[in-house]
Amino acid sequence: MTPSPTREARPPLLLAGCCTAFLALVVAAVAIASQADVIERGSLLSWAGDDVRRVDAGGVRFYLSSEFDPKPDALTTWILAAAGSVAAFAATLLWTRGSARTMAFFVLSAAGAWYLALDEGFAVHESLGHNLGFLADVPGVKRPDDLVFGLYAVGALAFLLAFRRTLLQCSPALALFGLAFAMTLGVSFLDFVDVLPGFAEEGLEIATSGVVLLGYVVLARALALEGLSPG
Known part of the structure; x- marks a missing residue:
């Protein structure tokens, strides 16, 4: 008798759940110890x-x-680097059978995620802002680097719109990327108003990068491993 797909899927899902719970426990322990x-x-x-x-x-x-x-920025950097690696791996899997649009999506995703990891790790947009002092003259802008980070959100929206056909092939991934974009807007807003403690903003950045990583995992699995028709 052939085992049902549901029964076959349970052990990997259970293992993934246990690993996720373990990592969450480690993060919680580190957070408590740091305080x-x-x-x-x-x-x-x-x-x-x-x-x-x-x-x-x-x-x-x-x-x-x-x-x-422990530095929250380091965790965000690692997660974004992992997201870029997932996108790059998906690109290699689709190298011979994916459409040019799908390949472009994953290649640009890998480059973008790795750039954001470098930005988070080496304070790139903060340094850019320090050298673009004229942006402080924009009404409502207190720190030029906040405006630079806001431009990242604009770029992310343009990217999602440009590759909407690819994302529409996997509604769970589309929902995750939409959530990540909304969370990015939240990070930009917190950067701009500067009314909450730093750990709240950093926590949202970590959560956002985690959603991005999950989105790439889901989309890569759908397009590269389940053989959905590339868009």
């Missing part, structure tokens, strides 16, 4: 030299390496 109060630091453990901090997080005390210095 812990430092009680003492120095040569606290005989085997670690002076490379130790003792911290307190809600009454729970534990040790951290002095190298423990």
Whole structure:
């Protein structure tokens, strides 16, 4: 008897769910540890030299390496780099059987995601803004780099519209990219108004990059692995 597709799909889905839950737990633990109060630091453990901090997080005390210095921007960078890698891999799978439009979509997606990863990791748009001081004269603009980031959202919208036929072949991916665009607008707005604490904006950036990654995974699976007709 041939097993049903649903039964075959359960183990991979369960494994993916477990891995996702594990990674979420690690991220939560790192976030909690990063907010812990430092009680003492120095040569606290005989085997670690002076490379130790003792911290307190809600009454729970534990040790951290002095190298423990989590930065939300780093996580966003990794996720965007992963999204670019997924797009590049999809392009290689479709190299001989994909349409020129589909190939262009994934190649440009890979380049764009990798650029955004570099931007996040090396503060590219902030540096651009610092060298475009005249943008501060635009009414309502406090920081030129906020306007530069806003232009990224305009570029993202133009990209989605240009390749809407490709995205329409996979409605879940279309929904994810639409959500990511809306979240990007939210990040731009938070950048512009600067009324919420930095961690709220950084958290939204991480979530946005995660949605982008998921969108590319879903679309790549639909077009490259399930053999949908490229648009």
